[in-house]
Amino acid sequence: MLPDLTQYTWIAWLVLALVFIIIELVTLEFTFLMLAAGSLIGGLGVWLLGGPWWLQIAAAAAVSLVLLFTIRPLLLRALRRSSRLVPSNVDALPGLGARVTRRFEHGAGEVKLDNGETWTAQLAAGSQSADLDVGDRVVVTAVRGATAEVAPAATPTPPSKDVSDA
Known part of the structure; x- marks a missing residue:
């Protein structure tokens, strides 16, 4: 009999979030940071509440999309506003x-x-x-x-x- 691997799903969500954060450190565009937050908030959050795997994936995707289209543009605008081009x-x-x-x-x-x-x-x-x-x-x-x-x-x-x- 095979063990129930759904009890270890939290490890997958943490590893996925860690991979997204590492990629974000290379790209610095806030895209993978939003995906990491979606993985933690949506995927891991639904797992902690006892939701099935398909609901975890749906919640992670939904949270990631909301963050990508709401928070990311605000962060990019704030980042670019402070970096005025100064001739040197x-x-x-x-x-x-x-x-x-x-x-x-x-x-x-x-x-x-x-x-x-x-x-x-x-x-x-x-x-x-x-x-x-x-x-x-x-x-x-x-x-x-x-x-x-x-x-x-x-x-x-x-x-x-x-x-x-x-």
Whole structure:
């Protein structure tokens, strides 16, 4: 006579949940986490309540589907909302201010960026002023290899005094 294996179904539910959690650690998309929760809540839960094997499978599937379509989208939205794309390295240089450290001759010179780095520089194609002296402010418009493309910074105009204010 064969033993009744349904009394060991709880082991199968735990192993299945453990396998789903391991796969989730590799994928990080919350899909297998929802399947693991469905296995534990639905399958193991119905087993603890004394339900038959087919009801355990149906409950595990139902709980997994509910979690997949309700909780998973909320988790993904929260995860992606907090990971804003921040430019770094060379991608962060355009728009950064700089000061000329070597006079521009024939459109080429040297600048010290506001982040402290010193770069060889070239005037941007649309720049009208080709005579930048040491100390002049420029703005990085692009990076071409190891050369920063710069344009003269717009000089802020001081606010004019209105005689009616006096």
